[in-house]
Amino acid sequence: MKGSTVLEVGADGVGVIAIINPPLNLLTYDGIDDNEVVKLTWQVDWTGANGKFSAGFDVTAFGGSQERKGAPPHTSPDLSSPLTWDNVLAARKPLAAAIDGPAFGGGLEIALACHARVATSNAQLGLPELQYGIIPGLGGTQRCPRLVGLPKALEMMLMSKRVSGKVAQSLCLVDAIAPADGLLSTARCWALDILQCRKPWIVSLYKTDKLEPLAEARMILTLARIQMRKQAPNLTHPLVCIDVVEEGIVSGPRSALWKEAEALHELRQSYTCRSLVHFFFAKNGTSKIPGISDTGLQPRKVCKIAILGGGPMGSGIARVFILSNYRVILKEVNKNCLLAGIGRIKSNLQSHVNKGKMTQEKLKTSLSLLKGVLDYDCFTDVDLVIESHLRPVHVMPFLKIVRTRRTSLQVIVDLLDVGKKIKKTSIVVGNCTALQSAGCSSLTQTPMLLVEHGADLYQIDQAITNFGMPMGPFRMVDLVGFGVAIATGIQFLENFPDRTYKSNLISVMKEDKREGESTCKGFYMYDDKHNASPDPDIVKFVEKARTMSHVMVDTKLRNLSDGDIVEMIFFPVVNEACRILAEGVVVKASDLDIASVMSMGFPSYRGGILFWANSLGSRYICSKLEDWSKQYGKIFKPCAYLTECASKGTSLVTEMKQTTYPSSSSRM
Numbered sequence: 001m002k003g004s005t006v007l008e009v010g011a012d013g014v015g016v017i018a019i020i021n022p023p024l025n026l027l028t029y030d031g032i033d034d035n036e037v038v039k040l041t042w043q044v045d046w047t048g049a050n051g052k053f054s055a056g057f058d059v060t061a062f063g064g065s066q067e068r069k070g071a072p073p074h075t076s077p078d079l080s081s082p083l084t085w086d087n088v089l090a091a092r093k094p095l096a097a098a099i100d101g102p103a104f105g106g107g108l109e110i111a112l113a114c115h116a117r118v119a120t121s122n123a124q125l126g127l128p129e130l131q132y133g134i135i136p137g138l139g140g141t142q143r144c145p146r147l148v149g150l151p152k153a154l155e156m157m158l159m160s161k162r163v164s165g166k167v168a169q170s171l172c173l174v175d176a177i178a179p180a181d182g183l184l185s186t187a188r189c190w191a192l193d194i195l196q197c198r199k200p201w202i203v204s205l206y207k208t209d210k211l212e213p214l215a216e217a218r219m220i221l222t223l224a225r226i227q228m229r230k231q232a233p234n235l236t237h238p239l240v241c242i243d244v245v246e247e248g249i250v251s252g253p254r255s256a257l258w259k260e261a262e263a264l265h266e267l268r269q270s271y272t273c274r275s276l277v278h279f280f281f282a283k284n285g286t287s288k289i290p291g292i293s294d295t296g297l298q299p300r301k302v303c304k305i306a307i308l309g310g311g312p313m314g315s316g317i318a319r320v321f322i323l324s325n326y327r328v329i330l331k332e333v334n335k336n337c338l339l340a341g342i343g344r345i346k347s348n349l350q351s352h353v354n355k356g357k358m359t360q361e362k363l364k365t366s367l368s369l370l371k372g373v374l375d376y377d378c379f380t381d382v383d384l385v386i387e388s389h390l391r392p393v394h395v396m397p398f399l400k401i402v403r404t405r406r407t408s409l410q411v412i413v414d415l416l417d418v419g420k421k422i423k424k425t426s427i428v429v430g431n432c433t434a435l436q437s438a439g440c441s442s443l444t445q446t447p448m449l450l451v452e453h454g455a456d457l458y459q460i461d462q463a464i465t466n467f468g469m470p471m472g473p474f475r476m477v478d479l480v481g482f483g484v485a486i487a488t489g490i491q492f493l494e495n496f497p498d499r500t501y502k503s504n505l506i507s508v509m510k511e512d513k514r515e516g517e518s519t520c521k522g523f524y525m526y527d528d529k530h531n532a533s534p535d536p537d538i539v540k541f542v543e544k545a546r547t548m549s550h551v552m553v554d555t556k557l558r559n560l561s562d563g564d565i566v567e568m569i570f571f572p573v574v575n576e577a578c579r580i581l582a583e584g585v586v587v588k589a590s591d592l593d594i595a596s597v598m599s600m601g602f603p604s605y606r607g608g609i610l611f612w613a614n615s616l617g618s619r620y621i622c623s624k625l626e627d628w629s630k631q632y633g634k635i636f637k638p639c640a641y642l643t644e645c646a647s648k649g650t651s652l653v654t655e656m657k658q659t660t661y662p663s664s665s666s667r668m
């Protein structure tokens with residue numbers, strides 16, 4: 001059995017139940033025997049072994065990927081535990097939770113169900129279930145609002161916001177703070193005090209003092225729905241969560257527990273849940289590289305970083321590192337540039353302080369780690385040198401570690417460790433100078449081809465935005481600027497002439513002094529607040545480009561559905577991903593899922609580009625690409641890997657047999 005709970009009754013008559021499932025005391029369906037709790041005769045403490053309360057449920061149990069041992073079949077909601085759990089609480093035994101380390105999801109829900117909670121100040125508490133396409137399923141939707149009030153509870157659930165033990169106490173999510181070495185004794189005393197009426201016996205499920213009056217509560221819930229519909233128009237589970245919270249306020253918490261269990265039962269079998277669970281493990285798995293991370297190599301200590309260039313990019317990188325407590329040397333070519341770079345860092349950090357995101361003390365400490373130089377004298381004991389790039393990548397949550405045949409395994413292990421310390425998701429790739437530009441280029445080329453052949457530019461952008469991308473391809477080109485789009489296009493053309501569509505649209509628009517958002521005119525017009533609106537003049541540029549490309553309007557493309565547009569735009573991107581995978585530029589398919597989400601903005605709730613493609617099937621994608629390649633050219637020609645998967649009907653994500661690590665292929 002994965003994990004267990006151990007019950008020890010002390011001389012004081014207090015039974016302590018420890019959740020034991022190292023390293024994170026994850027809960028599993030068969031890991032906690034509800035009956036153990038029910039048969040207890042005295043007050044009880046809940047705690048987690050090895051200083052970690054519980055990081056929550058083992059999410060492999062969701063997404064339909066794993067049947068609960070002995071669980072009822074997926075035909076009926078599993079109402080046993082949440083309700084059993086509620087009966088336990090009614091069994092007149094005071095329960096106190098002793099929380100250290102992570103208390104997330106189901107782990108925190110168990111603690112919320114106790115009659116008191118004692119935590120260390122650095123404990124981390126959260127209800128991140130919505131990150132997995134589900135909702136809290138052990139009463140969290142009812143108990144959290146009754147402990148902290150509706151607005152804070154909704155923020156914790158809908159934004160998966162985590163709080164420290166100290167903040168939790170200020171919210172009344174936790175009753176007391178204790179040092180780690182006194183945590184259990186404090187919780188034991190608390191349970192005894194409840195039993196002997198020295199402390200209140202609070203059943204959080206029936207608490208009402210923190211709940212807003214009905215009319216105010218309804219207003220809060222309505223605003224939350226509006227925000228969620230705007231923020232995540234394609235997701236239903238946030239709205240389901242709000243509905244379950246409302247059910248408890250309107251009809252009472254007990255009936256809402258049923259609604260919560262039924263909702264969880266449905267959601268945990270959804271494609272969204274499967275995709276988000278895949279994304280979670282794919283993200284966690286990028287640093288697990290056979291032959292590198294399993295060699296026993298330990299990362300060397302990296303203390304001092306040198307950054308060449310203090311422009312927006314270099315100063316951004318410097319800021320990331322000093323905030324992660326690295327000493328940073330910022331080198332510039334002259335004093336003015338250096339002062340400008342350091343000034344950028346100072347003003348950015350100060351704005352964090354002004355927004356309450358950082359203390360003045362942290363700002364001072366961080367700046368003390370920064371040293372500006374105009375020469376290389378201080379470089380003798382530097383551990384890592386970074387040359388800043390043109391593109392604004394420091395804000396990306398994603399770190400691409402490009403490995404050539406001459407890169408040592410030790411250096412990769414060092415860089416993976418640095419990536420983790422600066423809170424980036426690192427992916428080791430072959431010498432593919434612009435992994436994402438392969439995707440981005442095919443993400444811009446096809447839209448240009450479709451428009452020149454008659455499709456509506458603004459319909460394309462709307463369809464791609466509705467699919468879940470942050471914006472459509474034409475809006476994206478305006479944002480990055482025509483210069484970057486042209487440079488990426490040229491790079492793609494140089495590397496892959498046989499599958500590049502040479503559009504004339506951008507060059508025709510540049511003649512009209514259009515560069516995108518920076519010139520307030522591109523594919524859209526922009527007002528002084530950078531609000532974009534369609535430009536009726538676009539038609540004339542499209543006509544001119546069409547003539548120059550000697551292209552005729554294809555009436556089929558004038559009547560494309562949004563679904564057709566999504567397929568015609570993303571199937572070539574899938575094709576490029578298959579090529580990158582087949583060439584061994586990445587170690588595993590899931591790395592490309594992470595790259596598509598973190599560098600292209602592909603929706604994580606679809607699992608990433610290849611996970612999504614796999615749900616459609618290689619045969620379907622290949623046949624569509626074959627058809628389009630006959631009508632519109634080689635840009636759509638399916639690659640050998642995709643064709644092979646289609647012919648065998650195999651999954652696109654069967655891991656490539658890596659004999660070497662990411663190859664230093666000729667790709668961009």
Ligand SMILES: CCCCCCCCCCCCC/C=C/C(=O)SCCNC(=O)CCNC(=O)[C@H](O)C(C)(C)COP(=O)(O)OP(=O)(O)OC[C@H]1O[C@@H](n2cnc3c(N)ncnc32)[C@H](O)[C@@H]1OP(=O)(O)O
Pocket residue numbers: 024026027028029032034055056057058059060078081082085102104105106107110128129132135136137138281284285
């Ligand atoms: C008493 C009644 C019991 C009832 C039983 C039936 C009830 C009915 C169903 C009820 C369902 C309720 C709904 C609840 C849902 C949840 O709880 S969702 C999960 C919530 N938890 C999280 O989101 C935590 C996610 N993890 C993290 O944030 C981090 O892991 C950490 C906790 C901050 C620790 O970080 P770190 O020390 O860096 O470790 P990692 O490398 O991240 O992780 C170590 C390995 O553990 C794997 N892992 C982590 N969390 C989970 C998880 N929740 N599920 C599965 N696996 C997890 C992670 O992938 C790592 O794996 P390896 O890479 O293989 O080592």
